[in-house]
Amino acid sequence: MDMVSMGLLAAMGALATIAGASEDLESDVGSQSNPNSQVQLAAQVGHTHRIYNKAISGEPPSNALYAALAAVTASVLMSDAYGMNAFFSIAVGSLVAAVFNGILSMTSYMGRNTSQARFNQYVYLDVLRSHTTTIMAHAYITAFCVVAISYIMTAPWLPIQHPFPLPVIAFTWGIALGAIGSSTGDVHYGAEREFQQYPFGAGLNAANSGDIVTKGEAGLRSSIDNAWFCAKFGGPVTGLAFGLIVFLDNWRTTIFDPATQGWYAIATGVLIVVLLNVYNRILEVRSKKRYGPYPEYAGDIKA
Amino acid sequence: MSVAAGGGESKIDKTKLTMYGLGGGILGIYLAHVLNMITGTGYFSFLAGLGAIAAIVMGADAVRRVCAYGIGTGVPSIGMMAMGMGLVAAWFGLAVAGIAGPIIGIAIAMGFGYFVGMLANKIIKMNIPVMEEVLMSLGGAGAVVIIALSVVVSGQIGYEDMLNDVVLTGFIAVVFIAGALAILQPFNANLGPDETQDRTLVHAVSTGGLAMFAAGIGSLITVGVGGAVLTMLIAAAIWLKAFLWYFKLVKRDSAGVVGTGLLAEGGL
Amino acid sequence: MSTFDASTLIYIIQIVIGGLLVGIGVHFVPVGGAPAAMAQATGVGTGTVQLATGSGLTGLISAGLMMSVTDNILLIVLSGAVGAMIMMDVTMIVGNWVYIYGVGVPPVAAKVDYDPITKDPQPPYIGPGTVGHGVPTVSYVSGTIGGLMGGAGGSLIYYALMNINGVSGLSAFFAIGIFVVNAVIASYNIQGTIEGFHDPKFKRIPRAVQACFIATLIIGIFAVLIHGGA
Numbered sequence: 194m195d196m197v198s199m200g201l202l203a204a205m206g207a208l209a210t211i212a213g214a215s216e217d218l219e220s221d222v223g224s225q226s227n228p229n230s231q232v233q234l235a236a237q238v239g240h241t242h243r244i245y246n247k248a249i250s251g252e253p254p255s256n257a258l259y260a261a262l263a264a265v266t267a268s269v270l271m272s273d274a275y276g277m278n279a280f281f282s283i284a285v286g287s288l289v290a291a292v293f294n295g296i297l298s299m300t301s302y303m304g305r306n307t308s309q310a311r312f313n314q315y316v317y318l319d320v321l322r323s324h325t326t327t328i329m330a331h332a333y334i335t336a337f338c339v340v341a342i343s344y345i346m347t348a349p350w351l352p353i354q355h356p357f358p359l360p361v362i363a364f365t366w367g368i369a370l371g372a373i374g375s376s377t378g379d380v381h382y383g384a385e386r387e388f389q390q391y392p393f394g395a396g397l398n399a400a401n402s403g404d405i406v407t408k409g410e411a412g413l414r415s416s417i418d419n420a421w422f423c424a425k426f427g428g429p430v431t432g433l434a435f436g437l438i439v440f441l442d443n444w445r446t447t448i449f450d451p452a453t454q455g456w457y458a459i460a461t462g463v464l465i466v467v468l469l470n471v472y473n474r475i476l477e478v479r480s481k482k483r484y485g486p487y488p489e490y491a492g493d494i495k496a
Numbered sequence: 497m498s499v500a501a502g503g504g505e506s507k508i509d510k511t512k513l514t515m516y517g518l519g520g521g522i523l524g525i526y527l528a529h530v531l532n533m534i535t536g537t538g539y540f541s542f543l544a545g546l547g548a549i550a551a552i553v554m555g556a557d558a559v560r561r562v563c564a565y566g567i568g569t570g571v572p573s574i575g576m577m578a579m580g581m582g583l584v585a586a587w588f589g590l591a592v593a594g595i596a597g598p599i600i601g602i603a604i605a606m607g608f609g610y611f612v613g614m615l616a617n618k619i620i621k622m623n624i625p626v627m628e629e630v631l632m633s634l635g636g637a638g639a640v641v642i643i644a645l646s647v648v649v650s651g652q653i654g655y656e657d658m659l660n661d662v663v664l665t666g667f668i669a670v671v672f673i674a675g676a677l678a679i680l681q682p683f684n685a686n687l688g689p690d691e692t693q694d695r696t697l698v699h700a701v702s703t704g705g706l707a708m709f710a711a712g713i714g715s716l717i718t719v720g721v722g723g724a725v726l727t728m729l730i731a732a733a734i735w736l737k738a739f740l741w742y743f744k745l746v747k748r749d750s751a752g753v754v755g756t757g758l759l760a761e762g763g764l
Numbered sequence: 765m766s767t768f769d770a771s772t773l774i775y776i777i778q779i780v781i782g783g784l785l786v787g788i789g790v791h792f793v794p795v796g797g798a799p800a801a802m803a804q805a806t807g808v809g810t811g812t813v814q815l816a817t818g819s820g821l822t823g824l825i826s827a828g829l830m831m832s833v834t835d836n837i838l839l840i841v842l843s844g845a846v847g848a849m850i851m852m853d854v855t856m857i858v859g860n861w862v863y864i865y866g867v868g869v870p871p872v873a874a875k876v877d878y879d880p881i882t883k884d885p886q887p888p889y890i891g892p893g894t895v896g897h898g899v900p901t902v903s904y905v906s907g908t909i910g911g912l913m914g915g916a917g918g919s920l921i922y923y924a925l926m927n928i929n930g931v932s933g934l935s936a937f938f939a940i941g942i943f944v945v946n947a948v949i950a951s952y953n954i955q956g957t958i959e960g961f962h963d964p965k966f967k968r969i970p971r972a973v974q975a976c977f978i979a980t981l982i983i984g985i986f987a988v989l990i991h992g993g994a
Contacts, residue, residue, distance in 0.1 A: 226810070227801035227809055227810060227811075228802065230798040231802060237689075250572045253572075254673060255677065257673045258670075261669040265666070265670045265710070265714050274717050275716075293706060296739075297677070297681060300685050300699060300702065300742065301685035303746045303750075304685040304695070307690065308690045310750050311689060315757065316754070318755050355832070356828055358665060360666035361668070362825065364673060369821055369851060371814070372818025373858075375810040376808045376814075377855060377858045380859065380863065381867070383802045384802045384862075394867075395803075396893075397893070398893025399893045401893070426862070427862060430858050430866075437858075441854070442826060442850055445846075446830075451830050451834070452833040458843070459839070463846060466853055466908060470904060473853075473904045477871050480870040481889055484868065487888065487890070490890070492888070494886075495885060496888035572813075572814075573947075576948065579941070579944075580944040580945045581941065584942070584983055591990040608983060611979070612949065615975040620972070622952055659992070666933055668933060
């Protein structure tokens with residue numbers, strides 16, 4: 194372990210944190226992934242809305258596309274034939290990814306709303322204009338950070354020498370990032386923001402399915418309001434999740450050289466896993482104690 | 497989870513689409529290879545891209561057919577599975593069969609698809625009648641798309657060169673995922689009770705253009721600037737045309753395309 | 765074309781074991797699908813395939829790095845397993861943060877009255893109109909096991925293929941392809957949602973074992989014949 198590796202590791206963790214946060218907010222502005230099922234349902238149960246409604250094949254594949262595309266463009270520009278500086282290559286690559294993201298988002302919004310014609314769900318062009326750029330901006334940040342992490346792991350002049358080519362590693366992190374974003378931050382959007390008119394401290398009662406908030410403090414709720422809300426909790430914790438994963442996973446192999454101390458690296462990983470299991474138990478016990486049982490519960494089992 | 501997926505009836509027959517998809521795909525791959533060989537240039541790589549678009553339309557229609565049934569895990573999974581099978585089959589064909597590689601690869605991918613569909617119905621007991629047939633089309637479409645986009649990147653079919661151009665550079669990542677999304681996105685983006693086949697398929701052409709463009713970016717350093725720029729220009733033109741057409745169909749099908757406005761009365 | 769000999773047979777067996785580990789591992793991963801994203805069902809709020817693939821591929825990155833410096837199979841496979849477990853555990857912890865602090869619901873399992881590991885009572889904490897929410901201890905432990913098996917399986921497939929063709933990009937993508945096929949077959953078996961090994965759906969595992977075994981065997985036979993160039 195040397196200072197350079199440690200610094201790079203810290204940079205990777207920081208980049209991953211930003212990538213996670215922007216990925217989650219991108220999916221919140223666009224209402225991608227699982228919470229979108231409620232947006233989809235809303236019109237059917239009589240609540241037409243002005244929420245962005247995009248679904249680009251699930252978050253992992255779509256983020257894998259942005260990351261892989263940005264990485265391919267970057268590695269083309271970085272190659273001997275073009276010889277562009279790595280920083281600018283990644284920036285241009287991320288731009289291409291953001292444009293793809295914008296196109297796919299737009300067609301999803303138009304397609305999904307059009308397929309609900311019988312419920313009178315309109316296609317609002319001003320929603321398309323104002324939101325798509327916001328989504329693209331977030332996608333740009335995500336793609337940039339993921340490719341930067343992948344570049345740090347593969348660049349020939351840096352200490353970590355990962356055997357996978359740059360686009361493949363970016364693809365892999367893209368899949369992982371999408372899976373994390375859809376597992377963590379999206380819940381804040383789906384369970385809390387979409388159903389804010391119901392009391393805090395309960396999941397969505399199945400009877401209220403589709404009854405999402407469609408009106409804002411003044412006027413109608415837009416998806417940018419949703420990103421504003423989720424940026425207070427859902428986005429940052431998603432960032433923390435991806436940051437922790439990238440950091441912890443690479444930390445093991447940075448402090449212990451995998452060639453000579455591979456077993457220590459594995460033992461450290463196992464220790465981290467055990468600690469996380471214990472921490473989850475503490476979380477569960479504390480939350481149950483703090484919140485107590487639901488007053489509506491009428492069964493015989495004592496809490 | 498999709499509530500009320502399904503969609504309208506099919507106006508274009510699936511056999512016709514499968515025929516055009518496979519035929520167009522194989523034709524595109526071989527034409528690109530042969531013309532590039534004869535002329536000694538990379539200018540004809542775009543033909544493989546056109547073949548990929550044909551196969552993408554076929555795949556998108558297959559996704560559309562199977563998702564009318566509740567498959568339990570959403571649209572993306574089935575496409576990723578098909579691409580996974582298609583990938584192994586396609587590269588097997590290219591590695592062992594030389595010039596016949598694409599055809600062998602596609603045939604094996606369709607075999608994998610049929611087989612996995614049978615496993616899903618017989619052992620997992622999903623009881624989805626179209627599963628075998630749809631996975632067969634999807635596996636075939638996946639293999640065509642992977643081979644065709646790889647040919648766009650490398651310019652020809654020779655295994656060694658493809659290995660260098662597509663795998664060692666890592667461009668296989670974008671070939672895989674851009675192809676997968678091109679097949680999945682059309683139905684996923686148009687999902688809903690008022691989905692129509694022509695709109696979904698026109699959308700497939702536009703996502704196919706995007707996939708071709710993405711592969712074209714990679715070919716900048718493999719087949720040379722001339723061929724790559726030609727591929728990208730043609731892809732962009734196809735995308736633009738399909739996108740405008742798609743927008744026209746959106747206007748035709750939707751309850752209203754409005755500049756701005758308040759909410760309409762919802763519900764049936 | 766590579767020759768078919770005893771070592772090829774061993775690689776096929778390794779790939780099949782890897783595929784089976786993935787297929788079985790998916791059954792351990794607690795996912796509630798779309799309802800869980802609305803805190804309406806126990807488990808992580810995403811799809812089975814998505815989460816399993818995300819963790820498996822994180823493991824693949826660790827295994828790939830390890831394989832570039834050693835050829836000890838145990839070290840490579842365990843490295844992948846640990847990477848996948850870390851991904852899965854951090855995701856579940858942060859998921860629980862969102863459920864507990866963002867939505868205000870305690871993690872609770874709905875398929876059992878008492879948590880099989882901690883013996884805590886569950887039903888009083890299930891929100892009205894929902895079937896559980898969050899990732900309780902039993903699901904968390906189950907998810908960790910799922911990550912372990914998924915990561916180990918993916919790495920084993922990668923290890924076998926890498927020994928045949930020696931091209932890391934090719935092996936990684938074939939491993940991803942075989943991984944995804946098994947993950948999807950397994951998630952069809954549980955119809956997309958499961959709470960963990962205490963869920964009644966877990967008993968369907970034999971069907972997935974059969975299906976994954978046959979599917980991986982067939983695809984594996986073709987995959988081992990792909991060489992990495994002269």
